[in-house]
Amino acid sequence: MVEAGADTGRILDQGYRRFTGARRPPARVSWVIALEELRQAWKEKHFRRVVWAALLPLLFFGVLVFLKRFMPMVGFGGDEGVRLFRVQQFWSVFVVFYVGRNAIGEELRTGALELIFSRPVSFPRYLAGKWLALVLAVVGIIAVPVCLLGLFELLWTPGSDLAHFARLVTSAVFASVLVGLAQGALMLAISALAGRGTAAGVVWVLLYLVLGGAAEGVSHATGSMEALALSLNGAGGGLFSNLMGSSTFQATVPACLAGLVGYAALGAGLTLLRLRRYRKGAS
Amino acid sequence: MNLTIRARNLSKWFGQVVALNDLTFELAAPLIGLLGQNGAGKSTLLKLLVGLLAPSRGEVSLDGRHPRHDRRLRRQLGYSPELDRFYEDLSPAEFLLVMTRLHGLPAEAARTATQETLERVGLSAHAQRPIRTLSHGMRQRLKVAQALAHRPRLLVLDEPLAGLDPLGRIELNRLFREEAAAGCTIWISSHVLHELQALTDTVLLLHRGRLLAEGSVRRIRDLIDAHPHRVAVGCARPRELGAELARLDHVRRIEFTAKGLVVETERADECYDALGRLGAEGTLGIHSLDALDDNLEAVFRYLTQ
Numbered sequence: 001m002v003e004a005g006a007d008t009g010r011i012l013d014q015g016y017r018r019f020t021g022a023r024r025p026p027a028r029v030s031w032v033i034a035l036e037e038l039r040q041a042w043k044e045k046h047f048r049r050v051v052w053a054a055l056l057p058l059l060f061f062g063v064l065v066f067l068k069r070f071m072p073m074v075g076f077g078g079d080e081g082v083r084l085f086r087v088q089q090f091w092s093v094f095v096v097f098y099v100g101r102n103a104i105g106e107e108l109r110t111g112a113l114e115l116i117f118s119r120p121v122s123f124p125r126y127l128a129g130k131w132l133a134l135v136l137a138v139v140g141i142i143a144v145p146v147c148l149l150g151l152f153e154l155l156w157t158p159g160s161d162l163a164h165f166a167r168l169v170t171s172a173v174f175a176s177v178l179v180g181l182a183q184g185a186l187m188l189a190i191s192a193l194a195g196r197g198t199a200a201g202v203v204w205v206l207l208y209l210v211l212g213g214a215a216e217g218v219s220h221a222t223g224s225m226e227a228l229a230l231s232l233n234g235a236g237g238g239l240f241s242n243l244m245g246s247s248t249f250q251a252t253v254p255a256c257l258a259g260l261v262g263y264a265a266l267g268a269g270l271t272l273l274r275l276r277r278y279r280k281g282a283s
Numbered sequence: 284m285n286l287t288i289r290a291r292n293l294s295k296w297f298g299q300v301v302a303l304n305d306l307t308f309e310l311a312a313p314l315i316g317l318l319g320q321n322g323a324g325k326s327t328l329l330k331l332l333v334g335l336l337a338p339s340r341g342e343v344s345l346d347g348r349h350p351r352h353d354r355r356l357r358r359q360l361g362y363s364p365e366l367d368r369f370y371e372d373l374s375p376a377e378f379l380l381v382m383t384r385l386h387g388l389p390a391e392a393a394r395t396a397t398q399e400t401l402e403r404v405g406l407s408a409h410a411q412r413p414i415r416t417l418s419h420g421m422r423q424r425l426k427v428a429q430a431l432a433h434r435p436r437l438l439v440l441d442e443p444l445a446g447l448d449p450l451g452r453i454e455l456n457r458l459f460r461e462e463a464a465a466g467c468t469i470w471i472s473s474h475v476l477h478e479l480q481a482l483t484d485t486v487l488l489l490h491r492g493r494l495l496a497e498g499s500v501r502r503i504r505d506l507i508d509a510h511p512h513r514v515a516v517g518c519a520r521p522r523e524l525g526a527e528l529a530r531l532d533h534v535r536r537i538e539f540t541a542k543g544l545v546v547e548t549e550r551a552d553e554c555y556d557a558l559g560r561l562g563a564e565g566t567l568g569i570h571s572l573d574a575l576d577d578n579l580e581a582v583f584r585y586l587t588q
């Protein structure tokens with residue numbers, strides 16, 4: 001064994017001390033990654049524009065709810081929350097585009113993943129962090145406006161009760177989390193496989209549209225409402241509608257859950273496979 | 284106390300390409316130089332050390348622990364890769380803060396560590412500029428800073444001095460020495476011999492994925508029998524000295540120079556003994572002895588020829 005050389009070192013006091021304090025638990029790593037991802041997305045002006053634009057439907061529906069106080073016939077017969085949920089799902093596509101397109105692909109391409117994985121960060125925590133960022137963004141863009149609209153209804157619409165508001169909030173959060181998980185997982189997988197941010201973003205939007213069209217087509221051809229759950233939009237909107245007891249045409253809860261969970265599992269699986277390949281040195 | 288790094292039959296291959304082939308060594312020194320030509324397997328070895336890659340065969344351990352699966356151990360490692368592509372839109376301060384927090388440091392401690400480290404690597408003045416606007420030298424410093432900010436026990440640096448100006452090299456070398464003196468074990472790879480020799484005497488020589496030699500440069504040189512040692516002797520009376528040296532059986536060649544002579548010997552220790560004795564007699568005016576090939580470059584050349 002080679003020992004240290006002829007004791008030529010000396011300790012220079014530079015006021016520099018090793019960190020001996022308590023460290024955060026590993027689970028915090030996912031939050032650090034997620035918040036950084038969102039912070040980076042917020043720096044992009046187009047993303048900020050999308051976020052502000054996504055608040056416009058809330059303004060529209062808020063005005064409707066306000067007018068209903070004086071004109072009960074205005075609006076969508078009490079389904080304003082469901083309608084807003086569906087509209088916000090449209091905006092979530094762009095939010096996922098901006099937050100997720102560079103999430104893994106760019107780090108794979110530039111080699112920055114080496115910096116991450118040389119730290120005490122495991123694959124699952126890394127993936128959880130990226131995923132969490134997307135889920136938070138989707139929940140923010142879908143559930144927050146819907147809950148605010150519910151609050152407006154509670155405040156302005158005569159006969160509104162707290163129980164309905166609580167149901168709306170719970171359903172909106174639950175459904176938007178599942179939508180976020182499904183959309184986020186697919187976006188991460190596309191990003192990891194495409195390697196380039198812009199390409200990943202374009203593929204994501206195309207996939208969203210193709211899935212929507214395919215679901216409509218299959219549903220029309222077979223006459224089955226369950227087929228609507230093949231699309232991300234149909235599965236998310238259908239789930240929320242069912243939870244709110246809305247009577248619009250939609251797939252059943254099990255079909256919607258199967259659709260969303262299936263896409264989430266597919267996306268996460270593909271991403272993990274790509275990361276595993278990277279970690280084996282085959283990047 | 285330096286980490287003991289042990290490799291046993293360590294091999295790594297990527298498909299048909301063998302990057303490292305059956306390396307076995309054990310090293311515990313504050314500063315260890317990893318030397319080899321491009322493609323020798325230096326970067327692969329460093330990635331195995333920090334757990335970024337898994338060995339195809341054999342194992343590598345740090346103080347008996349395996350970096351690939353030991354999260355607590357990985358908190359004590361700092362790694363600076365060869366590539367310098369970061370998150371281009373972040374500023375150095377933001378980048379360091381995130382990287383430090385990924386090591387589990389609380390926000391306040393991470394902020395303090397970030398400021399201190401930026402100052403240490405000389406990037407305080409550029410802390411808020413986007414990384415994409417930094418020069419190559421600044422990126423190199425930032426790369427070292429992200430490996431250093433959380434105060435690791437083992438600092439693994441892949442070509443940290445590549446592309447730096449002379450002043451930058453001096454400053455970073457000083458930083459590495461300070462860290463090593465403070466108890467941090469540092470592994471530095473390079474294919475530039477004099478860079479490493481200026482930093483450390485303990486080296487690991489790799490060639491085409493195989494371990495050529497390990498230990499101090501001087502000791503390795505002594506072990507190379509095939510090449511005679513060359514010693515430059517500065518003296519007032521070289522011809523008389525040459526006649527004395529020619530009588531020794533281990534002296535193979537004597538070459539006269541403007542300041543004295545250069546002697547080639549098969550047994551360096553005996554030659555130095557003889558020169559010391561002759562010098563002590565004081566009749567030949569010997570005033571300097573200089574080992575011409577007792578350096579990393581010569582060692583590397585001899586071993587890879």
